[in-house]
Amino acid sequence: MKPLIYHNPACGTSRNTLAMIEASGETPDVIEYLISPPTxxxxxxxxxxxxxxxxELLRRKGTPxxxxxxxxPALTDDQLLDAMIAHPxxxxxxxxxxxxxARLCRPSERVLxxxxxxxxxxxxxDGEIIHHSGEAK
Structure with a gap:
């Protein structure tokens, strides 16, 4: 299976993750999730x-x-899912x-x-150099 990335090109973490995948010799399927959100x-x-x-998947910064x-804390998982579907x-x-x-790749090196x-x-x-040892984190 080709790697699949739910990507936002306006996000530096997402761009770094995609670049790491490509630098590793992979050509991922890219889904710009704000244009084509998951069901x-x-x-x-x-x-x-x-x-x-x-x-744990909710983004706070720059969102509603x-x-x-x-x-x-009284909101149910279903209510949180409803919010994510309504506001990707x-x-x-x-x-x-x-x-x-599958993994939320924050920080981006989690993809490795x-x-x-x-x-x-x-x-x-941003110039930060990542060294990957090959050991699972």
Whole structure:
């Protein structure tokens, strides 16, 4: 299976993750999730693959998170999913899926453990140099 990335080109973390995948010799399927958001069913599947509850996938910065009062602990997982489907910007990114699993890649170097032949060294957009030992984190 080709790597799949739910990507936002306006996000530096997402750009770095995509660049690490490509530097590792992979040509991923790229889904710009703000243009083509996942269905509710697919979002539930991704959360299951990542072993995350919906609250852990919520993005706060630059979203209607506060306006929608999503910090209310009484909100159910279904209500949080409804909010993410109605406002895809609330879905944190990037999400990468490979044969090795699925992961929210924040920080971006978390993608390296999902790749068959990860690049050993990578320089992020901000100049930070990442060294990958090949050991799972």
């Amino acid at each position: 509710r069913e697919r979002l539930v599947e991704l959360l299951t693959l990542m072993e995350l509850p919906p609250r 998170y506060e306006e929608l009062n999503l910090d209310d 910007i609330l879905i944190n990114r990037p999400i990468v899926v490979t044969d090795k699993g 453990d999902l790749l068959d032949n990860p690049v050993a060294t990578f320089t992020k957009e």
